[in-house]
Amino acid sequence: MSVWEVLEIDETNDIKTIKRAYAAKLKTVKPDEDPKGFQVLHQAYKTAQKMAKNNSQAHFGEASVQVTHEITDTSKIDLDVGIEQVSEYSNINNTQFESGYTESGSSNEDYHAAPYLEETKSTVTDYQQVEQLELERLLVLVDELLLDDYKTNRIKNWSFITLTPYILDTEFNWQLGLGILKRLLDISNVQTHTLNYLNSLFNWKDDEEYICEVIGDEWCKSMLLRINNVQQKVDPVSGLRGSKSVKKVKKMANERLSYYFFGSDVKRLMALFIDLTLLLFVVHGLFSAYQLAFGELRGLEVKNPRLIMLCVLYLIYAWYFEISFMQSTPGKFILGIRVTNKDFRKVSKLRCFFRVLLFAATCVGSLFTLFINALLGGKYLHDRMSGTYVIDLRRSKKHHDTTI
Amino acid sequence: MAILGIDLGTTNCACGIWTDEGLKLIKNRLGDVLTPSVIGIDDKGNVTVGRIAKERLITHSDKTVAVFKRLMGTEHKIKIGKKDYTATELSSIILKSLKEDAENVLGESIDEAVISVPAYFNDNQRHATKLAGELAGFKVDRLINEPTAAAMAYGLHDKDEGVFLILDMGGGTFDVSILEFFEGVMEVHATSGDNFLGGEDFVEAMVNDMLGELGVEKESVNSKQLQTIYMQMETAKRKIGGKDAIEQTIQIHKKEFQWVSTKEWFDRITLPLMIRVKRPIERAIKDADLTPDEIDNIVLVGGATRMGVFRATIGKLFGRLPLCHLDPDTVVAMGASIQAGLKDKNAALNDIVLTDVCPYTLGTEVNNPSGGNEGGHYYPIIERNTTVPTSIVKTVQTSFNNQTELDVKIYQGENRLVKKNVFLGEMTVKVPKGPEGKEKIDIRYSYDMNGLLEVDVTVLSNGKSFNKLIEQTPGALTDKEKQASLDKLSKIKFHPRETEENRAIIAKGERLYESSLSEQREYIANILSKFETILERQNQQEIKKAQEQLTKILNDLDKEEWF
Numbered sequence: 001m002s003v004w005e006v007l008e009i010d011e012t013n014d015i016k017t018i019k020r021a022y023a024a025k026l027k028t029v030k031p032d033e034d035p036k037g038f039q040v041l042h043q044a045y046k047t048a049q050k051m052a053k054n055n056s057q058a059h060f061g062e063a064s065v066q067v068t069h070e071i072t073d074t075s076k077i078d079l080d081v082g083i084e085q086v087s088e089y090s091n092i093n094n095t096q097f098e099s100g101y102t103e104s105g106s107s108n109e110d111y112h113a114a115p116y117l118e119e120t121k122s123t124v125t126d127y128q129q130v131e132q133l134e135l136e137r138l139l140v141l142v143d144e145l146l147l148d149d150y151k152t153n154r155i156k157n158w159s160f161i162t163l164t165p166y167i168l169d170t171e172f173n174w175q176l177g178l179g180i181l182k183r184l185l186d187i188s189n190v191q192t193h194t195l196n197y198l199n200s201l202f203n204w205k206d207d208e209e210y211i212c213e214v215i216g217d218e219w220c221k222s223m224l225l226r227i228n229n230v231q232q233k234v235d236p237v238s239g240l241r242g243s244k245s246v247k248k249v250k251k252m253a254n255e256r257l258s259y260y261f262f263g264s265d266v267k268r269l270m271a272l273f274i275d276l277t278l279l280l281f282v283v284h285g286l287f288s289a290y291q292l293a294f295g296e297l298r299g300l301e302v303k304n305p306r307l308i309m310l311c312v313l314y315l316i317y318a319w320y321f322e323i324s325f326m327q328s329t330p331g332k333f334i335l336g337i338r339v340t341n342k343d344f345r346k347v348s349k350l351r352c353f354f355r356v357l358l359f360a361a362t363c364v365g366s367l368f369t370l371f372i373n374a375l376l377g378g379k380y381l382h383d384r385m386s387g388t389y390v391i392d393l394r395r396s397k398k399h400h401d402t403t404i
Numbered sequence: 405m406a407i408l409g410i411d412l413g414t415t416n417c418a419c420g421i422w423t424d425e426g427l428k429l430i431k432n433r434l435g436d437v438l439t440p441s442v443i444g445i446d447d448k449g450n451v452t453v454g455r456i457a458k459e460r461l462i463t464h465s466d467k468t469v470a471v472f473k474r475l476m477g478t479e480h481k482i483k484i485g486k487k488d489y490t491a492t493e494l495s496s497i498i499l500k501s502l503k504e505d506a507e508n509v510l511g512e513s514i515d516e517a518v519i520s521v522p523a524y525f526n527d528n529q530r531h532a533t534k535l536a537g538e539l540a541g542f543k544v545d546r547l548i549n550e551p552t553a554a555a556m557a558y559g560l561h562d563k564d565e566g567v568f569l570i571l572d573m574g575g576g577t578f579d580v581s582i583l584e585f586f587e588g589v590m591e592v593h594a595t596s597g598d599n600f601l602g603g604e605d606f607v608e609a610m611v612n613d614m615l616g617e618l619g620v621e622k623e624s625v626n627s628k629q630l631q632t633i634y635m636q637m638e639t640a641k642r643k644i645g646g647k648d649a650i651e652q653t654i655q656i657h658k659k660e661f662q663w664v665s666t667k668e669w670f671d672r673i674t675l676p677l678m679i680r681v682k683r684p685i686e687r688a689i690k691d692a693d694l695t696p697d698e699i700d701n702i703v704l705v706g707g708a709t710r711m712g713v714f715r716a717t718i719g720k721l722f723g724r725l726p727l728c729h730l731d732p733d734t735v736v737a738m739g740a741s742i743q744a745g746l747k748d749k750n751a752a753l754n755d756i757v758l759t760d761v762c763p764y765t766l767g768t769e770v771n772n773p774s775g776g777n778e779g780g781h782y783y784p785i786i787e788r789n790t791t792v793p794t795s796i797v798k799t800v801q802t803s804f805n806n807q808t809e810l811d812v813k814i815y816q817g818e819n820r821l822v823k824k825n826v827f828l829g830e831m832t833v834k835v836p837k838g839p840e841g842k843e844k845i846d847i848r849y850s851y852d853m854n855g856l857l858e859v860d861v862t863v864l865s866n867g868k869s870f871n872k873l874i875e876q877t878p879g880a881l882t883d884k885e886k887q888a889s890l891d892k893l894s895k896i897k898f899h900p901r902e903t904e905e906n907r908a909i910i911a912k913g914e915r916l917y918e919s920s921l922s923e924q925r926e927y928i929a930n931i932l933s934k935f936e937t938i939l940e941r942q943n944q945q946e947i948k949k950a951q952e953q954l955t956k957i958l959n960d961l962d963k964e965e966w967f
Contacts, residue, residue: 031758039794243469
């Protein structure tokens with residue numbers, strides 16, 4: 001179905017007809033009732049508009065082809081006349097326009113376009129001259145200000161910039177900003193708050209790369225780096241009025257990082273060592289306390305009660321901490337390692353229970369499992385079987401921050 | 405049953421309905437159309453909303469809160485009194501109060517609403533607004549962009565055809581929309597804006613600069629004094645257009661300062677803000693593929709556009725004067741009510757159709773398109789300012805051999821790196837094993853009229869499809885959390901309606917007492933205690949008379965520009 005069939009009109013270049021047809025169809029195909037139909041209709045409307053515009057431009061284009069043809073002739077002549085005078089060039093352009101329009105036989109209305117263009121041009125140059133003078137005047141003031149370090153860093157002294165009527169003019173703003181930044185690079189004692197303030201007027205930070213390219217100074221980047229772009233980091237809390245306090249609640253399931261590293265063998269062994277040492281103190285403490293209170297342990301068949309207690313305690317301890325908000329035992333936590341499920345989120349209680357049991361089971365093989373685990377590239381037997389990952393969060397975060 | 409059109413603003417709220425006789429704005433319990441978006445809670449859990457709470461902002465600043473709309477869709481908890489509230493919950497309290505007012509005026513229950521949001525609100529913030537409506541007991545099928553609402557009010561009011569540029573600066577947000585009105589069609593061409601730029605920022609700039617000049621650390625000023633200063637600067641901001649200089653006495657610690665706010669000073673310190681105003685305007689015009697000459701009307705909406713400096717800047721930028729003959733404070737509520745009427749299929753509005761655009765680009769994360777296995781790059785699917793509802797499919801493929809899972813992450817924003825865009829959610833899709841690039845999936849983004857996104861993913865080789873409405877957005881609630889919120893809010897009681905007027909008077913009196921000195925203070929304390937005695941006697945006629953007298957006295961005191 002062509003766009004014209006969708007709009008139910010004959011092909012036309014008249015934008016008004018297209019709009020009317022679209023409006024009429026829209027009364028039956030409402031966006032909230034028939035989203036699909038609407039999308040087709042709207043697409044057709046946009047395409048039709050574009051085609052109509054292109055077509056009318058194409059007509060105009062034919063004329064301009066002729067014009068360019070004529071231009072080559074006239075410009076030759078004109079160039080012969082004013083070959084040395086570059087300033088003549090703009091005049092040449094104007095004559096081309098005039099001659100072009102006459103040759104192509106356009107209506108008188110079009111012909112009038114030429115003087116209008118000239119007129120605007122002259123006002124534009126006047127305006128530009130005024131702006132240029134203003135720019136120079138301001139930059140002289142800036143130079144004066146920059147002679148004195150103390151004055152430079154008093155924001156109030158910069159207020160003359162804000163008073164110029166052209167500050168909101170894009171081109172003027174850019175030129176002035178560029179001029180000031182160039183000058184700032186030549187002096188040493190510009191404080192950050194001054195930079196921040198000037199950045200709020202000229203938005204250097206937005207076109208950081210481009211502006212440094214234009215200036216071509218190696219210090220430019222490091223200077224702009226000092227600016228903290230307040231606008232981009234507006235604290236939403238800052239505007240809040242009243243209330244006792246505001247706190248940010250972080251949900252555990254947050255954005256994923258770009259890449260996750262598994263915890264290295266060394267780090268995991270170190271973590272285990274830290275945890276066991278911690279627990280050893282606890283166990284010894286408990287036993288000593290017991291002995292102090294009740295005397296020697298008696299009637300125990302087990303050879304090494306302390307070791308067994310240590311093992312059992314470790315399992316409970318691991319389970320308890322790995323399902324907590326820390327997501328890892330204190331030893332791992334210190335080293336920046338976390339235990340997660342396969343979605344890199346906090347493990348469930350049950351899964352962690354299995355993990356701990358499997359850890360105990362695989363530990364029976366002791367040296368043998370150690371050997372196997374070392375070959376498994378960071379995913380140990382009990383990790384694999386319980387469907388958990390042990391990740392090096394610190395390293396992953398670092399990687400995430402540096403790559404992006 | 406009528407559908408309520410609500411403007412849920414940063415500083416003020418208003419609501420209205422479309423009746424057979426036309427548009428009707430609803431007055432609240434104190435007889436005002438505007439309800440300040442301020443909430444106060446006392447220790448018993450009783451809630452006050454609006455003008456009374458605003459008066460109490462100084463006297464009970466730890467139990468009162470304002471300007472919380474900025475925290476919509478974030479995970480901040482705001483403590484007022486003894487409990488924590490999210491911005492969504494606070495908004496729902498306001499909505500509930502508006503609902504009560506409307507039901508009281510109309511004499512029927514209302515359970516559906518159209519709520520306005522800043523055009524530049526992102527998906528999270530829209531969800532939060534919708535949720536606030538639901539917590540307040542509304543069915544919210546439709547959110548309407550504030551500038552679009554304003555344009556609707558203007559378009560319908562003037563019956564003008566042409567291209568409108570709408571600049572909407574409220575208390576906390578700035579929105580720009582370009583809208584064309586022809587043959588009963590309202591077509592939005594482009595929106596842009598700044599979510600953190602509004603009238604409050606001008607006050608903030610004034611306060612900061614003034615404290616800096618006086619050499620006072622902001623942190624050292626206690627909250628009561630600081631609130632007073634904010635209110636004083638607010639007053640100065642409102643008056644500065646008409647006068648050249650405004651003199652005020654500022655109290656900091658135990659010292660008094662004479663502070664003169666001049667127009668020149670104001671223009672100077674707010675210039676960075678005006679430069680920020682300019683950028684979204686330029687972007688919207690560029691996105692709409694227009695030149696400034698092609699814009700027929702410039703419409704100003706929102707209280708902050710009353711500022712002289714704002715009007716002057718816009719005049720300078722476009723070389724002509726903007727339109728502002730509808731009340732900028734209520735025009736959004738009017739538009740929302742019209743939309744409510746449309747939704748209700750009101751006969752008078754039958755031949756008007758509105759089409760809107762999505763304000764941000766929506767996309768997903770892919771590997772670096774110029775090669776390599778480096779992730780984190782943004783792949784746009786729906787470009788910003790596409791007309792909605794729309795549904796667009798893009799195909800992506802596996803990036804390494806034997807890949808079994810694809811993570812479809814959903815982002816909103818304009819940066820080429822996903823990290824700098826807003827994360828909306830994700831879903832994992834399982835695909836059969838195969839060499840790199842063999843498995844392809846179709847990702848379809850569907851964006852509806854309310855600005856809410858749905859994502860469908862289809863695996864091309866086996867035709868399996870996965871669907872997801874955005875999950876895990878910050879501020880989104882599970883059913884359980886939602887119920888907890890509802891329970892918490894249901895415990896909240898509004899003060900009885902009849903006593904509201906008296907409470908408003910007392911709150912205002914207390915505020916004036918706080919901010920005045922010596923003799924005036926005694927005078928206020930005196931009349932307030934007299935009023936309380938009259939209230940205790942419960943003689944309706946006497947109370948009525950006292951109310952009138954006291955309102956007049958307090959208004960006169962208030963006009964003295966904070967002494």
